[in-house]
């Protein structure tokens with residue numbers, strides 16, 4: 723029989739009480755149980771950053787975390803950034819600067835950028851490079867991504 727455990731958490735501002743299969747990854751739980759499909763399945767071994775979400779404000783590879791670890795935490799996925807149908811400033815800047823091609827890496831990139839801008843409202847190029855070091859873009863849109871993040875900074 724599949725063993726499950728209760729998990730109480732907040733997702734994109736809403737409180738949730740669910741059961742998670744023991745051994746299931748947070749990525750699978752988010753996509754299959756919460757039906758939030760913005761976090762993408764890429765390498766599933768912690769190397770590409772396509773699955774990044776914010777857990778208690780920190781970017782994490784959800785493919786490397788168990789769903790049961792969500793208990794008591796605050797989860798933000800890419801679906802939680804827009805408010806009342808309005809995209810947030812990083813999302814808008816990505817569109818304005820054409821900072822994607824296929825878009826597969828984009829949710830993870832944007833959430834890594836959000837976490838950086840929370841910590842450092844005016845990041846340097848080096849800060850941006852470091853913050854995105856766990857995010858791969860197979861389309862090579864790095865220059866535009868950096869420009870979009872710069873444009874979203876506070877100055």
Ligand code: FES
Pocket residue numbers: 762763764765766767768769770771772773774783784785786
């Ligand atoms: S799918 Fe999680 S890091 Fe690649």
Ligand code: FES
Pocket residue numbers: 821822823824825826827828858859860861862863
């Ligand atoms: S836009 Fe295609 S992987 Fe980054």
